[in-house]
Amino acid sequence: MTESIISLKDISFAYESKPILEDVNLNIDRGAFMGLVGPNGGGKTTLIKIILGQLKADKGTVELFQQPLAHFKEWTRIGFVSQKANSFNKGFPATVFEVVSMGLTAKIGYFKFLKRKHKQKVLEAINQVDMIEYAYENIGNLSGGQQQRIFIARALVNDPDLLILDEPTVGIDYKNVERFYNLLHQLNENRGITLLLVTHDTGAMTEHVTDIVCLNKHLHFHGDTKRYTALTEEDLSTIYGHPVHIVKHNH
Numbered sequence: 001m002t003e004s005i006i007s008l009k010d011i012s013f014a015y016e017s018k019p020i021l022e023d024v025n026l027n028i029d030r031g032a033f034m035g036l037v038g039p040n041g042g043g044k045t046t047l048i049k050i051i052l053g054q055l056k057a058d059k060g061t062v063e064l065f066q067q068p069l070a071h072f073k074e075w076t077r078i079g080f081v082s083q084k085a086n087s088f089n090k091g092f093p094a095t096v097f098e099v100v101s102m103g104l105t106a107k108i109g110y111f112k113f114l115k116r117k118h119k120q121k122v123l124e125a126i127n128q129v130d131m132i133e134y135a136y137e138n139i140g141n142l143s144g145g146q147q148q149r150i151f152i153a154r155a156l157v158n159d160p161d162l163l164i165l166d167e168p169t170v171g172i173d174y175k176n177v178e179r180f181y182n183l184l185h186q187l188n189e190n191r192g193i194t195l196l197l198v199t200h201d202t203g204a205m206t207e208h209v210t211d212i213v214c215l216n217k218h219l220h221f222h223g224d225t226k227r228y229t230a231l232t233e234e235d236l237s238t239i240y241g242h243p244v245h246i247v248k249h250n251h
């Protein structure tokens, strides 16, 4: 039987009087790898803030793991990497290990009393993103793509059932984007983590996700990759509200 992880019903939201989301209905089942696409300002980050309870919808209901948002308390089941995951400058006084430990704070309080099992969790998370040799390196010495992996590790440290990522591949070069998608693919396939990924790089994404939704105030499209890639430039231009040219990725 399918199990609903996120259920949104008739969500509407406006900043002051500017409507951003209207009547959004969306269901994400356990095991899905959903790609959320749409034009800049289409409301993707706003929708994620509503899912995470950081903003309250004007209308509609949100359920997480089949519980109404207002009653939901198991936040450690959800890992989140934000669009503005701040990058660390050279000289920032924290190691990779310390940054990933911060992901545990929700569970154990401030991280000064890390027990051995917590230390192990932190190292496991760093290992999962293939960065173990950097565990005690200063975070500021890592490249942007490497830091992005560390943000994922921080989101993984509580063993989440759901991972939400808002444009995690910005500023990552082509080769590392592929590596990054392979990592997400593994987390989805091998660990059964449900994924919601906001992205603009629709070419690379379509090879890995199971579902695609396209948001521009309304949900304009929800289907599998096959149906998405069958959309014409005309369909996409209507959704995006400006001309869209499809770049075919041939591998």
Ligand SMILES: Nc1ncnc2c1ncn2[C@@H]1O[C@H](COP(=O)(O)OP(=O)(O)OP(=O)(O)O)[C@@H](O)[C@H]1O
Pocket (backbone or CB within 6 Å): 015, 020, 038, 039, 040, 041, 042, 043, 044, 045, 046, 047, 083
């Ligand atoms: N705090 C705010 N106050 C007022 N308007 C806001 C606020 N945050 C976002 N907006 C507006 O809401 C709209 C949707 O923004 P949102 O960040 O959800 O878009 P997005 O789909 O995530 O875009 P992008 O692809 O550029 O990240 C935009 O027009 C934005 O200007």
Ligand SMILES: [Mg+2]
Pocket (backbone or CB within 6 Å): 044, 045, 046, 083, 166
């Ligand atoms: Mg956004």
